Amino acid sequence: MLLQRFLIRLLTMAITLFGVAVVVFVVIRVAPGDPIAMMLPPGATDADIARLRALYGLDKTIVQQFFIWLSGVVRGDFGTSISLRQDVLGLVFNRLPATLELAIVALLMAVAIGGTAAILGARERGTAVEAGIDIASGTALSIPDFLWGLVLILLFGVLVPVFDISGRVSPQLDLPFVTQFYLFESVLRLRFDLTWDLLKHMLMPAVALALPLAAIIAQLLKQSLKEVLDLDYVVLARVKGFSETQVILREALKNAALPTLTLVGVQFTFLIGGTVIVERLFSYEGLGNMAIDAVINRDLPLIQGIVLVFALLFVLINLTVDMMYALLNPRLRHG
Amino acid sequence: MSATCLEIRNLSAVLANGQRVLRSVSLAVEPGEVRALVGESGAGKTMIGKAVLGVLPLSVRIVEGDMLLEGENLGRLSPKARRTLIGTRTALIPQDPLTALNPSRRIGPQMTDRLVRILGWNGERADQRIRQLLEEVQIRDPDRVLKSYPHELSGGMRQRVLIAAAFAAEPRLIVADEPTTALDVTVQKQILRLIAQLQREHGTAILFVTHDLGVVAKISQKVSVLYAGKVVEEAETAALFAAPQHPYTRALMAATPRYTDPLASLKPVDEAVLAGLAAEIAAADRAWRPRHG
Amino acid sequence: MDEARMIRRGLGPRLWLAGGWLLLALLAAIFAPLVAPQDPLAQDLMLERLPPFWMSGAEPGYWLGTDSLGRDLLSRLIFGGRIAFVVAFAAAFAACLVGSTLGLIAGYFGGWADRIISRIVDIWMAFPPVLFAILLVAVLGTGLSSVIIAIAVIDWTRFCRVIRAETMGQSRMDYVENARIAGYGRIGIMLREVLPNVVPSIVALLSLEMGIAVIVEAILSFVNLSISTDDPTWGGIIAEGRLSIHQAWWVLVFPLITLILTVLSFSQFGEALRARFDPVLR
Numbered sequence: 001m002l003l004q005r006f007l008i009r010l011l012t013m014a015i016t017l018f019g020v021a022v023v024v025f026v027v028i029r030v031a032p033g034d035p036i037a038m039m040l041p042p043g044a045t046d047a048d049i050a051r052l053r054a055l056y057g058l059d060k061t062i063v064q065q066f067f068i069w070l071s072g073v074v075r076g077d078f079g080t081s082i083s084l085r086q087d088v089l090g091l092v093f094n095r096l097p098a099t100l101e102l103a104i105v106a107l108l109m110a111v112a113i114g115g116t117a118a119i120l121g122a123r124e125r126g127t128a129v130e131a132g133i134d135i136a137s138g139t140a141l142s143i144p145d146f147l148w149g150l151v152l153i154l155l156f157g158v159l160v161p162v163f164d165i166s167g168r169v170s171p172q173l174d175l176p177f178v179t180q181f182y183l184f185e186s187v188l189r190l191r192f193d194l195t196w197d198l199l200k201h202m203l204m205p206a207v208a209l210a211l212p213l214a215a216i217i218a219q220l221l222k223q224s225l226k227e228v229l230d231l232d233y234v235v236l237a238r239v240k241g242f243s244e245t246q247v248i249l250r251e252a253l254k255n256a257a258l259p260t261l262t263l264v265g266v267q268f269t270f271l272i273g274g275t276v277i278v279e280r281l282f283s284y285e286g287l288g289n290m291a292i293d294a295v296i297n298r299d300l301p302l303i304q305g306i307v308l309v310f311a312l313l314f315v316l317i318n319l320t321v322d323m324m325y326a327l328l329n330p331r332l333r334h335g
Numbered sequence: 336m337s338a339t340c341l342e343i344r345n346l347s348a349v350l351a352n353g354q355r356v357l358r359s360v361s362l363a364v365e366p367g368e369v370r371a372l373v374g375e376s377g378a379g380k381t382m383i384g385k386a387v388l389g390v391l392p393l394s395v396r397i398v399e400g401d402m403l404l405e406g407e408n409l410g411r412l413s414p415k416a417r418r419t420l421i422g423t424r425t426a427l428i429p430q431d432p433l434t435a436l437n438p439s440r441r442i443g444p445q446m447t448d449r450l451v452r453i454l455g456w457n458g459e460r461a462d463q464r465i466r467q468l469l470e471e472v473q474i475r476d477p478d479r480v481l482k483s484y485p486h487e488l489s490g491g492m493r494q495r496v497l498i499a500a501a502f503a504a505e506p507r508l509i510v511a512d513e514p515t516t517a518l519d520v521t522v523q524k525q526i527l528r529l530i531a532q533l534q535r536e537h538g539t540a541i542l543f544v545t546h547d548l549g550v551v552a553k554i555s556q557k558v559s560v561l562y563a564g565k566v567v568e569e570a571e572t573a574a575l576f577a578a579p580q581h582p583y584t585r586a587l588m589a590a591t592p593r594y595t596d597p598l599a600s601l602k603p604v605d606e607a608v609l610a611g612l613a614a615e616i617a618a619a620d621r622a623w624r625p626r627h628g
Numbered sequence: 629m630d631e632a633r634m635i636r637r638g639l640g641p642r643l644w645l646a647g648g649w650l651l652l653a654l655l656a657a658i659f660a661p662l663v664a665p666q667d668p669l670a671q672d673l674m675l676e677r678l679p680p681f682w683m684s685g686a687e688p689g690y691w692l693g694t695d696s697l698g699r700d701l702l703s704r705l706i707f708g709g710r711i712a713f714v715v716a717f718a719a720a721f722a723a724c725l726v727g728s729t730l731g732l733i734a735g736y737f738g739g740w741a742d743r744i745i746s747r748i749v750d751i752w753m754a755f756p757p758v759l760f761a762i763l764l765v766a767v768l769g770t771g772l773s774s775v776i777i778a779i780a781v782i783d784w785t786r787f788c789r790v791i792r793a794e795t796m797g798q799s800r801m802d803y804v805e806n807a808r809i810a811g812y813g814r815i816g817i818m819l820r821e822v823l824p825n826v827v828p829s830i831v832a833l834l835s836l837e838m839g840i841a842v843i844v845e846a847i848l849s850f851v852n853l854s855i856s857t858d859d860p861t862w863g864g865i866i867a868e869g870r871l872s873i874h875q876a877w878w879v880l881v882f883p884l885i886t887l888i889l890t891v892l893s894f895s896q897f898g899e900a901l902r903a904r905f906d907p908v909l910r
Contacts, residue, residue: 012750019751027767126393142895143888144843146850150866150884158873165873230392232435233445236497239388239510240449241422243415250448254439266753273756277847281870291759292851295766303763311754328439 002326009322013315020311021073021304025066028300056082056301069304078308079301083294088305092287096309097180098168099279099286103272105183105202106209110271111264113210114217119253121218122225123244133218140215145274149208149281156204164201166283173197205282209274213267220263224256258329265321269314338406340366340508340540341387346400348382348391348564355620356382356395358565364508367538371551371572373587374561380544382564384510387542389421405507422453426501428511428530432493432518436485443481446500454504468499471536472529491522495529502533509534511543515550527553548591552576560584563616582608643900646893653890657709665689666700668707668860673698677876693878695868701879704860705886711861712890715775715845716838722780723841724834727787732826734788735795736818745788752785761844765853775848779841787833794826832902839894846887862887 053059056079057068072079078088114137121133143151157165169175169182173194177185183202186194228234229252237251238244276288283289287306294302341364348357357379364370372380385391387402389409402409404424409417429435437445443465450461469477472495485493494514501509511530515523531554534541543555551558551572558575560568560583568581579585586608656663666689675698681691692701734745761778768774798804799822807817842862849863850870862883869880 012747015747016750016754019747020754023751023755024763027763030767139892142839142892144840144891146843146847147884147888147891150870150880151888153870153873154877154880154884158877232429232431233437235385235390236427236429236435237437238390238418239421239425239427241418241453242448243418251437251440255437269753270757273758276756276758276762277850280851288756288759291756292762295759295762296851296853298766307755307759307763310756310759314754314756 002323005326006319006323009319013319016315017308017311021070021308022066024304024307025069026062028303029062029065056080069301073308078305081294081299081302083297083299083302088301091290091302092305092309094180095285095287095290098182098284099272099275099288101181101183102202102206102279102284102286103209103268103275106206106271107213107268109206109210110213110217114214115221117214117218118221118225119245119248121222122229122248122252125226125229130222133222137215137218140211141219143212145208145212145271146277146281148211149205149278152204152208153281163204165204166201168198168201168285169194170197170201201282201284205275205278205284208278208281209271213264213271216267217260217264221256221260224259225252228252228256254328258325261325261328262321265317268321269317272310272313272317338366339403340364340368340405341542342401342403343383343387344401344403346383346386346397346402348386348395348397351394351396356564357386357397358563358616358619359400360561360564360566362559362566362569364540364542366507366540368557369534369541369543369555371543371545371555371558372561373545373548373551373558375546375587377563378561379564380546380561381512383561384427384512384542384544387508388425388427388510389417419453422449423504424506425508425510426504426506428494428498428501428509428514430513430516432490432497433485435497436493438485440484441481442483442485442488442496446481446496446503449500449504464503465499468503469496471502471533472496472499474499490518491526494518494522494526498526498530498533502537502539505537505539507540509539509541511541513545516546530554548588560587562612565616565619567612583612642896646896646900649889649893650897653709653886654713656706657713660706660710664700664703664706665691666703668699668703669858671697671699677872677879679876680878680882692882693876695865695879696872696876699860701865701882704865705862705883708860708862708865708883709886711772711859712842712845714772715779716841716894718776719779719783719841719844720834720837722776723783723837724787724830726780727784728791728826728830730784731788731791732795732818732823735792736799736814736822738796738799742792745792749785749788752782755782757782758844758847761848762851762853765848770853775845778848779844782844783837783840786837787830790829790833791826794829795822798822798825828902832898835894835898835901839891839898842887842890842894 050059057065060068069079076089078092080086081088081091084091117133117137121130124130140148152163153165156163164170175182175194176189176191179185183195183198186192186198225248229248234247234251237247242250275286276291278284279286279289280292287309291303291306291310293299294306343360343362346357346360347355349355360379360383362370362372362383372383374380382391382395385395386397387404387409391397397410404420407420409420412420436442443462446465447458447461450456450464451458456464465481466477469480474480474492474495480488480492480496488496498514514530515526518526527550530541533539534554541554543550545551555572558568558570558572559566560575560581562583568575568579568584570580575584576588579588672694675687675690675694676696678687678690678694678698679685680693680701681688683693686693690700690702692705694700695704730745734742760782764778764781765774768777795818804817804821807821808814812820845861846863846866849861850867852864852867865883866880866887869876869878869883873880
């Protein structure tokens with residue numbers, strides 16, 4: 001049953017990705033303005049333009065172009081970036097780790113902040129503590145990551161300049177890294193000075209991304225915790241002598257977390273979508289920042305590649321959440 | 336030790352809106368004794384059990400009275416000490432076995448967690464103890480049961496598991512909160528017999544909450560009859576059935592089906608009796624002021 | 629019930645504050661030429677980076693100071709409100725119209741209609757929304773209508789998902805069955821019986837969407853892709869403020885406060901409207 005569920009999800013995943021590819025291809029091809037003309041110096045002849053168009057396959061029909069591109073994609077060839085004149089897949093893989101690290105740090109923060117707030121609010125239910133948590137999460141939820149980023153820049157970049165407000169790492173540092181997972185690798189290499197520098201750059205964009213998600217987790221998890229805490233098996237655990245915190249962590253949390261989990265999956269894709277503008281805001285050299293440059297430069301192959309990678313990331317996250325849900329729920333596992 | 340196992344003195348509790356749910360309840364449970372608390376739904380019998388165990392809903396507040404567990408005044412202990420005392424000396428057999436087990440944890444850890452984490456036993460001793468108890472409640476394949484999730488067991492099996500877990504820590508007092516109400520009639524009898532048998536063998540005192548006078552007759556030595564949060568009559572079980580003193584007790588008995596002639600004697604609790612009780616309680620409420628709170 | 633009532637009571641003052649701010653900002657935007665103290669486009673290098681009125685070095689008439697080209701910040705914010713509100717109303721209504729219609733169809737008719745619409749929603753949800761919007765504006769060319777179209781195109785799914793789910797719930801209710809037995813046509817039932825019951829959700833989402841549209845417009849201006857570069861927009865002012873943050877913090881602070889108040893107000897207003905219209909909560 002688990003396998004069947006997995007296969008069905010895999011099929012819908014493929015359909016979704018194909019749809020994304022079609023949509024982005026069509027959207028880009030209706031663009032007025034000739035990307036080739038932008039690449040050439042003024043005074044280029046028509047023959048030069050035609051030659052370059054042929055080189056990038058732009059002289060064929062849209063349908064032909066699409067299937068040429070798609071067959072390349074299936075073989076792992078995403079084409080060549082027009083503005084950077086490099087292999088698209090290489091460019092994407094070069095930038096993706098920065099975005100993934102940012103998104104994962106933000107997710108961990110959101111879970112930590114939101115989870116703590118939910119547990120605290122559930123333990124202190126009916127008190128001023130809970131009311132305070134409600135107000136804080138309501139506010140955090142209503143303000144999007146873009147604005148949180150600006151607020152943080154003002155507070156901790158200008159007013160109390162403790163964090164760096166642009167870039168991924170201080171440019172004067174010598175980086176010994178062989179992969180693009182700087183944060184991860186700095187920890188493995190025990191270069192905690194570099195870890196700290198990376199974190200100082202990452203912290204504010206990560207918090208900006210994390211706050212709305214933390215608010216959702218706090219609200220949803222607190223609500224389901226409160227529902228679970230009235231159930232008989234929780235009462236029984238209290239009689240056994242466990243403290244309220246132990247009761248929440250051992251008995252209630254897992255069952256209350258299941259409904260939250262599905263939503264966190266969807267929200268994590270929103271968080272990753274948010275990296276596009278937040279990276280721009282903090283001049284963080286990730287995939288989203290490169291995507292905006294690609295759009296401004298009308299770099300069609302690069303835009304297609306980046307959008308498709310984002311889409312792949314999103315469907316993979318949804319798949320993972322779905323499978324985790326099935327695994328954590330004993331009824332589904334044995335059903 | 337001959338200290339009274341549980342002593343409740345003048346316990347009163349109110350809802351958030353000021354309505355009284357317990358009215359100066361006093362009762363005592365001696366070591367090894369089964370005390371039934373009987374009354375209609377809403378009479379407050381479950382509230383008494385929850386008050387003793389410290390698991391009243393947030394909306395209910397105790398405004399006066401003392402509860403002594405083996406001579407220790409629960410109200411005078413710190414919350415942590417109270418929790419530990421309740422965890423080591425008491426246990427609960429809950430009403431609904433379908434909701435009283437955590438659906439996402441296996442049965443084994445749910446049965447042993449108190450022994451290991453509160454009483455500080457090692458895992459092996461806890462495991463042996465649990466297996467011994469499972470045998471006592473006539474579960475023949477303990478390996479399978481301990482590895483199961485709750486939804487893989489029937490209601491009767493789950494109630495056996497809960498009974499075994501309650502007796503495992505050798506508590507001095509068990510609160511049994513309508514432990515047979517949610518079960519099929521045939522299973523009810525087996526479970527009741529099981530509780531009675533384990534109670535005799537282990538010598539545990541039980542505060543047995545029920546609405547069913549038939550159950551009271553089978554299991555308890557003493558009875559407190561509750562109406563609207565007030566103990567209206569208290570007696571030895573045999574004496575109560577032989578000669579009920581209070582009109583409400585008599586009305587309740589008349590409303591209970593007898594196994595010999597189930598339909599002949601079945602009639603609702605007499606209206607006039609209830610009206611008289613209501614007036615009596617209203618008068619008492621007007622005169623009542625909590626000592627503190 | 630009790631909790632809902634408590635939330636509603638708590639929303640009282642917040643509803644007034646939110647509505648008050650939105651009304652104030654809207655009126656200022658409508659009558660911008662009358663209320664703005666300066667010409668928002670007038671540059672004066674003699675007046676560059678003037679601080680707000682309470683600081684030393686401020687000039688009278690330039691209440692919130694000026695930017696690095698000497699343009700009056702307050703006037704630019706007031707004129708920027710015009711674009712923000714036009715985008716908010718137009719984009720939110722467009723997204724609502726498309727999304728709610730498709731949601732009603734998917735939820736009420738089910739079957740193939742639902743399968744196709746749901747699949748399209750899935751595809752849309754696999755796009756990073758901001759990148760999608762930037763891409764669309766780049767393709768359509770900068771300008772007010774491009775921004776509105778882009779926001780409607782990316783955000784109709786929000787309406788579609790909610791309305792589809794609610795319509796499905798409503799369609800199973802007895803009164804819909806009764807209407808069918810009474811001989812009403814399917815579209816007639818959908819519009820007469822189902823639609824009124826999902827209106828509270830639509831209204832709340834509409835208000836929420838207006839706040840989101842304001843943000844997306846600001847993001848598009850921020851990456852310099854919104855309207856023409858001449859017209860002041862909140863996002864454009866923020867982009868300038870981000871660049872001169874160490875020299876003139878006020879160029880970032882005031883548009884930021886304006887945006888936050890506006891977004892918070894729209895979401896609070898939506899919540900309050902939902903509470904008022906929802907027959908269950910009422």
